[in-house]
Amino acid sequence: xxxxxxxxxxxxxxxxxxxxxxxxxxxxxxxxxxxxxxxxxxxxxxxxxxxxxxxxxxxxxxxxxxxxxxxxxxxxxxxxxxxxxxxxxxxxxxxxxxxxxxxxxxxxxxxxxxxxxxxxxxxxxxxxxxxxxxxxxxxxxxxxxxxxxxxxxxxxxxxxxxxxxxxxxxxxxxxxxxxxxxxxxxxxxxxxxxxxxxxxxxxxxxxxxxxxxxxxxxxxxxxxxxxxxxxxxxxxxxxxxxxxxxxxxxxxxxxxxxxxxxxxxxxxxxxxxxxxxxxxxxxxxxxxxxxxxxxxxxxxxxxxxxxxxxxxxxxxxxxxxxxxxxxxxxxxxxxxxxxxxxxxxxxxxxxxxxxxxxxxxxxxxxxxxxxxxxxxxxxxxxxxxxxxxxxxxxxxxxxxxxxxxxxxxxxxxxxxxxxxxxxxxxxxxxxxxxxxxxxxxxxxxxxxxxxxxxxxxxxxxxxxxxxxxxxxxxxxxxxxxxxxxxxxxxxxxxxxxxxxxxxxxxxxxxxxxxxxxxxxxxxxxxxxxxxxxxxxxxxxxxxxxxxxxxxxxxxxxxxxxxxxxxxxxxxxxxxxxxxxxxxxxxxxxxxxxxxxxxxxxxxxxxxxxxxxxxxxxxxxxxxxxxxxxxxxxxxxxxxxxxxxxxxxxxxxxxxxxxxxxxxxxxxxxxxxxxxxxxxxxxxxxxxxxxxxxxxxxxxxxxxxxxxxxxxxxxxxxxxxxxxxxxxxxxxxxxxxxxxxxxxxxxxxxxxxxxx
Numbered sequence: 018x019x020x021x022x023x024x025x026x027x028x029x030x031x032x033x034x035x036x037x038x039x040x041x042x043x044x045x046x047x048x049x050x051x052x053x054x055x056x057x058x059x060x061x062x063x064x065x066x067x068x069x070x071x072x073x074x075x076x077x078x079x080x081x082x083x084x085x086x087x088x089x090x091x092x093x094x095x096x097x098x099x100x101x102x103x104x105x106x107x108x109x110x111x112x113x114x115x116x117x118x119x120x121x122x123x124x125x126x127x128x129x130x131x132x133x134x135x136x137x138x139x140x141x142x143x144x145x146x147x148x149x150x151x152x153x154x155x156x157x158x159x160x161x162x163x164x165x166x167x168x169x170x171x172x173x174x175x176x177x178x179x180x181x182x183x184x185x186x187x188x189x190x191x192x193x194x195x196x197x198x199x200x201x202x203x204x205x206x207x208x209x210x211x212x213x214x215x216x217x218x219x220x221x222x223x224x225x226x227x228x229x230x231x232x233x234x235x236x237x238x239x240x241x242x243x244x245x246x247x248x249x250x251x252x253x254x255x256x257x258x259x260x261x262x263x264x265x266x267x268x269x270x271x272x273x274x275x276x277x278x279x280x281x282x283x284x285x286x287x288x289x290x291x292x293x294x295x296x297x298x299x300x301x302x303x304x305x306x307x308x309x310x311x312x313x314x315x316x317x318x319x320x321x322x323x324x325x326x327x328x329x330x331x332x333x334x335x336x337x338x339x340x341x342x343x344x345x346x347x348x349x350x351x352x353x354x355x356x357x358x359x360x361x362x363x364x365x366x367x368x369x370x371x372x373x374x375x376x377x378x379x380x381x382x383x384x385x386x387x388x389x390x391x392x393x394x395x396x397x398x399x400x401x402x403x404x405x406x407x408x409x410x411x412x413x414x415x416x417x418x419x420x421x422x423x424x425x426x427x428x429x430x431x432x433x434x435x436x437x438x439x440x441x442x443x444x445x446x447x448x449x450x451x452x453x454x455x456x457x458x459x460x461x462x463x464x465x466x467x468x469x470x471x472x473x474x475x476x477x478x479x480x481x482x483x484x485x486x487x488x489x490x491x492x493x494x495x496x497x498x499x500x501x502x503x504x505x506x507x508x509x510x511x512x513x514x515x516x517x518x519x520x521x522x523x524x525x526x527x528x529x530x531x532x533x534x535x536x537x538x539x540x541x542x543x544x545x546x547x548x549x550x551x552x553x554x555x556x557x558x559x560x561x562x563x564x565x566x567x568x569x570x571x572x573x574x575x576x577x578x579x580x581x582x583x584x585x586x587x588x589x590x591x592x593x594x595x596x597x598x599x600x601x602x603x604x605x606x607x608x609x610x611x612x613x614x615x616x617x618x619x620x621x622x623x624x625x626x627x628x629x630x631x632x633x634x635x636x637x638x639x640x641x642x643x644x645x646x647x648x649x650x651x652x653x654x655x656x657x658x659x660x661x662x663x664x665x666x667x668x669x670x671x672x673x674x675x676x677x678x679x680x681x682x683x684x685x686x687x688x689x690x691x692x693x694x695x696x697x698x699x700x701x702x703x704x705x706x707x708x709x710x711x712x713x714x715x716x717x718x719x720x721x722x723x724x725x726x727x728x729x730x731x732x733x734x735x736x737x738x739x740x741x742x743x744x745x746x747x748x749x750x751x752x753x754x755x756x757x758x759x760x761x762x763x764x765x766x767x768x769x770x771x772x
Contacts, residue, residue: 070094070140070154075122079130079160089158092120094151098144107138114138114158122158130160131196162198167256168206168246169194177265178227180234188225188264193246195256207251211259214243225262232266235303240264273357274302274311274331275372283335286381287343298325298333298374300355306331310358319351323378335376343382344417350377386469387412387422387462394460394475396442400450401484403443407433410440412462412471420464428458433477435460442475450479483549487520489557495575496539497566500529524561531563533576539563614704 071093092103103116114136115123136158142151176189197203208223210216218229219242242262249255277299285295302309306329313325313333325333333355356371389412396408414420424440426433432445433456440460448456456477463470503525524541531539539561546554564572744761747754 070151070156075156075158077124077128077158077160079128079163080165081127083124083126086115086123086125088121089124090122092116092122092140092142092156094142096142096150098142098150101145101150102143102147104141104143105138106141108133108136109158110138116140128160130162130198131166134160134162134198136160162201162203164197164203164249164256166196166203168248168258169196170244170246170258170260174244174260174262175265176225176262177267178232179267179269180232181230181269181271182227182232183230184228186227188219188227189262190224191221191244191260191262192223193258193260195248197248202249202252204248205250206246206248207255209245209247209251211243211245213259214261215240216242219264225264233271234266234268235272238266240266268305268308270304270308270310270357272303273372274300274309274355276353276355276374277301278374280375280377282377282379284379284381285337285341286383287341288383288385289337289341291337291340293337295323295335295337295378297328298335298353298376300332302331311355312358314354314356315351316354317351319349322349323351325353341380342415343380344415347380347382348378349380350375352376382416384418384467384469385415387464387471388415389462389471389473391473394473395478396475397478397480398444398448399480400482401447403447405443407442407444407477410435410442410460410462410473410475412440412473414464420467422462423465425461425463426458427461427472431458432456433458433475442477448477448479450481451485454479483547483551483553486553486555487545487547488555489543489545489559491559493562494524494559495562495564495572496526496529496531497564497570497572498531498533499566500526500531502526502529524559533563533565533574535563 075090077089092105102118103120105111105114105116105122113125113128115125117123120142137155138158139153139155140151141149141153144150170191170193174189174191178186178188191208193206193208195204195206199205208221210219210221218227218232218240219225220228221242221244225242225244240263242264243259244262245257245259247255247257281296281298283296289295298313300309300311302311309331311327311331311333313327314320315323315325322337322339324336324338326336328334333353353374353376354371355374389410391411394408394410398404398407410424412422412424414422422440423437424435425437426435432448434443434445435441436443440462456479458475458477459472460475461470461472522543541559541561543557543559544554545557546552562572562575564575566572744758747758747761750758
């Protein structure tokens with residue numbers, strides 16, 4: 018109530034000051050504007066006055082029950098009217114707030130400050146004639162707060178802190194909200210920890226902080242505290258809310274590593290690969306894996322043979338640095354030390370800084386492949402010589418058994434051979450440095466009988482000797498017509514396979530000048546000798562052209578000179594080989610033709626020649642397409658006279674005329690022995706015709722097309738009177754030719770011989 022009285026007094030003082038200022042303004046206006054009073058004969062006098070509302074401070078307590086509307090204040094004006102009426106507009110006007118004719122303002126229902134804390138309204142005043150007396154005036158109805166809301170934690174809070182943190186280290190900030198007015202005690206909150214959670218290591222004043230310096234993750238890794246928020250500045254009458262906060266203790270490197278065992282016994286085969294793990298030395302460290310930093314060391318000379326590397330679990334992997342040899346040393350014993358990286362320790366460790374471990378390694382014997390005496394072998398061989406002892410490849414069995422070794426070369430085309438027992442190298446053929454200066458191959462050494470293999474690379478360097486003649490290399494050599502005697506005109510160069518000096522010579526004119534009309538060709542023989550041992554010499558004929566030159570010795574016209582005469586030995590050998598190959602081919606071809614001729618001659622002299630005459634009849638469908646006849650029957654019939662025509666008839670045409678294309682001249686008539694003569698003629702043609710088919714079988718084809726060389730066998734285009742051949746002899750060939758004799762023979766079909 019006292020608070021409301023203070024607010025009301027403040028509002029009254031402000032209203033009074035406003036009235037005083039307004040009065041002063043009115044006075045000033047009356048002095049400065051006398052013309053504001055207007056007098057006219059037909060109108061009454063008008064006087065403008067400024068009226069003011071007189072407001073009381075209007076407040077409504079929230080959540081106050083309103084079973085009936087209750088008065089919260091009164092609307093007043095400096096204008097005095099006996100009969101008056103008020104009207105309000107704005108937020109909640111005539112619903113939440115109502116006014117009567119006296120100006121009393123009423124509230125009709127309960128209000129909630131958290132929903133709306135202020136209501137802005139306007140008021141007007143009218144007289145009894147409903148005339149506006151007081152214009153619009155603004156006023157505010159404020160809803161006063163009560164403690165009707167409890168604190169609320171908007172979310173769940175969790176925090177973390179490193180172990181061994183100092184006192185006062187912040188963990189997490191916790192905030193609660195209260196819907197009540199934060200400017201009053203209703204919205205002011207206080208925080209505290211409750212006994213429902215752990216209160217031994219943490220405290221809170223809106224922030225949870227650490228109160229001890231002995232946090233140890235390995236002892237306790239998590240704490241749960243219960244935070245209470247209370248309004249009314251923490252008074253017992255205030256509303257409260259609680260929340261649980263989980264605090265995780267994070268790990269640091271505050272523990273020293275140690276071995277889980279005092280002794281490790283390991284067995285390793287002697288062929289164990291280098292830089293590969295032999296075994297794992299397990300380490301115990303209470304810290305988390307990412308914070309472990311053990312450092313391993315091997316004292317004395319054993320660190321040259323073995324090493325220890327940390328793996329992902331921060332244990333030690335024992336590694337092999339140098340190869341083992343059971344025959345040399347069969348066991349190793351040494352000590353391993355582990356300590357923590359003290360530079361990264363944030364706090365002193367609770368235990369000793371190092372730990373020791375004894376390691377015993379026993380080397381196991383393994384049957385190993387042969388071992389060569391050198392990593393690579395290089396030998397030198399003089400070219401163009403057969404060498405029986407180039408050098409020796411040596412390998413041994415590293416085991417105590419000392420098994421025998423056999424050697425072989427993998428390259429089958431290698432010109433070098435190796436003794437399979439001794440490993441001695443020799444040449445299979447002479448080597449030529451100019452063709453291949455270095456020969457590289459692999460030698461395999463294999464134990465017997467185990468079959469274990471090893472390989473080694475061998476290089477054979479071919480040493481050069483003077484075995485090549487020098488060759489002349491020169492461009493076109495020419496002389497000009499006006500060249501004088503003893504004048505140097507050209508330089509020629511000769512070279513060997515490996516030139517070491519300036520191998521050049523000058524061509525000098527001994528007698529000049531020259532004439533293009535002279536038919537004589539010019540050439541010189543150049544003899545070249547090298548300086549090697551033995552000396553190699555070559556002679557090359559060099560052709561020289563005579564030319565007509567301009568002032569700068571550029572030839573403008575030249576007479577054709579003889580080509581340079583000089584053929585190397587290799588070119589001569591190639592030419593001779595080509596000639597020999599052609600000669601052999603010709604001899605083989607002649608022998609083959611002679612063999613074919615002898616075979617045909619033997620067939621000609623043979624007494625029995627089996628042939629078959631095949632005729633194809635393709636005049637139309639339905640006929641007998643093919644008839645086969647044995648020629649031997651015809652031949653025998655001709656010899657015994659069975660095919661002779663009757664003496665009363667005219668001579669028959671020869672059988673040769675039947676199978677040939679008709680010619681324009683008269684055909685001879687058939688006589689005794691015509692068939693045999695025709696066959697002999699055909700055989701003779703076949704003997705001398707390379708492109709003809711063999712006459713073991715005689716094929717006769719008749720084509721009626723316009724492009725065919727054979728005549729038509731059809732009777733449609735022939736007449737009975739236009740033929741120049743006598744086919745009456747067909748009656749003598751027997752019953753099989755009866756039909757043909759009736760078609761082409763004379764009108765005596767009953768005349769034929771029977772077989």
